Amino acid sequence: MAVVFKKTQGLTxxxxxxxxxxxxxxxxxxTAEVLEELGVLGETIGVAPVGCAVLAYNYFNCDMHEAAxxxxxxxxxxxxxxxxxxxxxxxxGDGDLASIGAAEIVHAAARGExxxxxxxxxxxxxxxxxxxxxxxxxxxxATTAPxxxxxxxxxxxxxxxxxxxTLTGAAFVERVSVNTPANVRKAKAAIKxxxxxxxxxxxxxxxxxxxxxxxxxxxxxxxxxxxxxxNMMPYYPLGNFRDPAKEGEVK
Amino acid sequence: xxxxxxxxGGIQPSQADYFMSTRGGGNGDYxxxxxxxxxxxxxxxxxxxxxxxxDYYRTPVMVVADGMIGQMMEPxxxxxxxxxxxxxxxxxxxxxxxxxxPNIINSLFLDPQELEDHNFKLAEKYAKxxxxxxxxxxxxxxxxxxxxxxxxxxSRIVKNVVEELRAEGVKAGLIRPKTIWPFPFKAFDExxxxxxxLTVEMSMGQMLEDVQMASNGRWPVxxxxxxxxxxxxPQGIKGKAxxxxxxxx
Numbered sequence: 001m002a003v004v005f006k007k008t009q010g011l012t013x014x015x016x017x018x019x020x021x022x023x024x025x026x027x028x029x030x031t032a033e034v035l036e037e038l039g040v041l042g043e044t045i046g047v048a049p050v051g052c053a054v055l056a057y058n059y060f061n062c063d064m065h066e067a068a069x070x071x072x073x074x075x076x077x078x079x080x081x082x083x084x085x086x087x088x089x090x091x092x093g094d095g096d097l098a099s100i101g102a103a104e105i106v107h108a109a110a111r112g113e114x115x116x117x118x119x120x121x122x123x124x125x126x127x128x129x130x131x132x133x134x135x136x137x138x139x140x141x142a143t144t145a146p147x148x149x150x151x152x153x154x155x156x157x158x159x160x161x162x163x164x165x166t167l168t169g170a171a172f173v174e175r176v177s178v179n180t181p182a183n184v185r186k187a188k189a190a191i192k193x194x195x196x197x198x199x200x201x202x203x204x205x206x207x208x209x210x211x212x213x214x215x216x217x218x219x220x221x222x223x224x225x226x227x228x229x230x231n232m233m234p235y236y237p238l239g240n241f242r243d244p245a246k247e248g249e250v251k
Numbered sequence: 252x253x254x255x256x257x258x259x260g261g262i263q264p265s266q267a268d269y270f271m272s273t274r275g276g277g278n279g280d281y282x283x284x285x286x287x288x289x290x291x292x293x294x295x296x297x298x299x300x301x302x303x304x305x306d307y308y309r310t311p312v313m314v315v316a317d318g319m320i321g322q323m324m325e326p327x328x329x330x331x332x333x334x335x336x337x338x339x340x341x342x343x344x345x346x347x348x349x350x351x352x353p354n355i356i357n358s359l360f361l362d363p364q365e366l367e368d369h370n371f372k373l374a375e376k377y378a379k380x381x382x383x384x385x386x387x388x389x390x391x392x393x394x395x396x397x398x399x400x401x402x403x404x405x406s407r408i409v410k411n412v413v414e415e416l417r418a419e420g421v422k423a424g425l426i427r428p429k430t431i432w433p434f435p436f437k438a439f440d441e442x443x444x445x446x447x448x449l450t451v452e453m454s455m456g457q458m459l460e461d462v463q464m465a466s467n468g469r470w471p472v473x474x475x476x477x478x479x480x481x482x483x484x485p486q487g488i489k490g491k492a493x494x495x496x497x498x499x500x
Contacts, residue, residue, distance in 0.1 A: 012353075042349040048357075057355045063344035066357030079344065086346050 010036040014058045021214040021221025024052060024120065026178045028059055030188040031091070031118055034195055035062065044087040045079050047072040049096035052126040056091050070101020073108035076115045087198060089116040094135040095125040098158050102134070105164070105206075112169030112203040116194045119160060122211040123232060130216030134158045137235055142216075157235065161208045165241035171203030173241040177210040177233065179225040186238075193243065202244040210236055252321035253453075255480040263480020264318035266403055269457035272315045273432040280370050282377045284384055285313045285432045287402045291325035293429070299332040304384060306337050308376055315431070317453055319404040319482065380433060387435035388427040391417070392442050395424025397496055400462045401451040402428045405483060409451050412488045421496065431458065439465040447495050448472045451488055453481075471495075 010032025018024045035041045041062050048056040050069040057064035067075040072090035080088040097105050097119050108115065124142055125131040132142035132149055135157045139148040149157075165173040172194050176187035187209055194205035210232050212224035219227055240246075253268040255261040272285045284304050288294035297314050305312040344354050360366035388406075391413055392398055401409040406427040416423040426438045448470050450459045456474045466472050475491040477483045 041347070043346040045344045045346060054359065057357060061347075061353060063346055063354045064356070065344060066355075066359055083345065 008033045008036050010034075010041055010061055011059055012061045016059055017055060018052065019213075019215040021212065021224060022052070022126075023122075023178045023209075023211040026184055027118065027120055027187070027209050027211065028056065028091075030178075030184065031089075031191055032060060034188060034192045035087070038087075038192070038195055038199070040087045040195070040199070043085070044089065045076075045083070047076045047079070047088070047090040049090070049092040049101075051093040051096045051128075053091055053093055053120065054127070060091075070096050070099070070104055072096070072101065073104040073113065073115065073117065076117075077108055077111070077113050080113060080115050084114070087116075087195065088114075089118060089195070089198075091118045092120065093126065094119070094121040094123065094160075095128070095131075095133045098134040098160055102158075105160070106167070109164045109167045109170040109204045109206070112171065114198050114201055114203060115205075116191075116198045117204075117206040118191065118194075119206055119208045120211045121160070121208055121232075121236065122213040123157070124213050124216050126213050126216055130213075135160075137231055140231070141218075159236060161206070161236075161241050164204075164206060167204075169204050170206065170242055171244045172197040172205035173208075174206075174243070175208040175210065175236060175238050175241070177228065177238055179210070179212070179228045183238075190240070193245075197244055200244070208236070210238075252316055252318050254318045255478065261480045262318070264322070264404065264453060264482060265478065265480060266317050266405065266453040267455070267457065267478060268315065269431060269452070269454060272313050273434070273461075281373065282380070282432060283311050283313055284308070284380055285315050285430060286386075287429060287431045288314065288316050288320055289403050289406050289427065289429075291320065291323060292327050294320055295327050295329065296332075297429075303332065303335045303337065304380075307335060308380055309338075309342075310376065310380075317403045317405070318480075384430060385433040385435050385437070386429035387438045388425075388429060389438060389441060390425040390427060392424035392426065392445075394444050395422050395442060396444050396446045397421060397423045397449060397492060398442050398445045398447070399423065399425045399449050399451055399488075399492075400428070400458065401425060402431060402458065403453075405451050405453055408483055408485055409488060412485050412492065415485065415489060416492060421492070423492065428458070431461075434458075434461045434465070436461075436465045439469075445470055449492055449495050450474045451483060451491075452476045453483065454478060 044062040047065045076088045076090045123135045130143045132145040136149050138151045161175045164170045174190040176190045177183045190207045194207045197205040214221045214224040253265045255265040286297040288297050301312040399409045413423045450462045459474050473495045
């Protein structure tokens, strides 16, 4: 019988611990597929965050590190500078990257570290139980914002891609989503470009992936996809912010 | 480099981070080998050795010096490092090349039994470091009745005091820890004539606790310290020494 579909070699056979309907699985898969398609799996070293994806080191079928909270870009910097010819990536959530790890990601980007960050933004702290994150939307309910995020008291969510795209060292910055099959394909294309940016030594690359958290949003997985589209996308517009292929173009 | 504290403190020399470096500021049962140089030459030599110790035991290592060492200039010879057989790095994340299972570097053990086993394994490693990596200097201790304990810059000042006291007929000596973890407890079994121990530090008394443990009630332990960036003077130390041996009479 002809093989029409095979699971990517980029993932191990470990069963993931993610909640039903969570889009981490999709993001893992497309990242792993990209590494496999680029033929770099055996030359790749990944760095897992603290948060829902902390066990990503059991799922990606390549050498992996776990970093302390928010420090993945610092660990990745060390690995990449020791092994400049390897492919080094971090996989981080918004609680990890945009809060405790804000300094690390900003400076890794500013230094133009030739690493790739997969930034999974679901606008909430997942693993710890649905607390307000720096990315939680105005009015969005969280366990630590039971009446919804009050911007007068809590300020405004951080648009990480826009912020990092102001840094010259951030060569590739794109925001994608995985709420529809079409968007999953676009997300995968962006992730591939990000890794290519690294392979070409052009600087720091990041793909922000809008993701769902049905468990902590208190929504059915399908309703979560809809909520993402209706609430996250207006605040976090999809699109490319930096691409070395487009640098120098008249805008 | 230790500066005066706590908080923002000051920028003058101190040894008040002895607890922080030997007891650790992180969570969990861990130890960190700590070198304490007393000269710039030693700072260079110890830094070289620290990398090998870190490599051999696969552990972080600290070189902790008082701010005086950090601000001083002294001639230095870059010698060939002591040869140490270093283990293979089959655990390293160098890329699998598709030829081996992925290596995973982490410190997360969600199963308590697994984490306890990990702690036991680490404890074995620390015991090995304690057995093999302790370094200290014995200075005129063979017949010393008053034995100072001091490290870093303070030990250099104390050496002058030992000379001054000996010139006046006081049998003084010095134990100088070169590693403050592991602490040279066994040095205290090599001071046959001791009647008094006097710990001198640029702190309110931190290494003092290790010296008390080392003495374990065998001899009285006294303390002299200056803090906040104030450096102990030979006169100050000598005054305390005379007070201590006066009290012992």
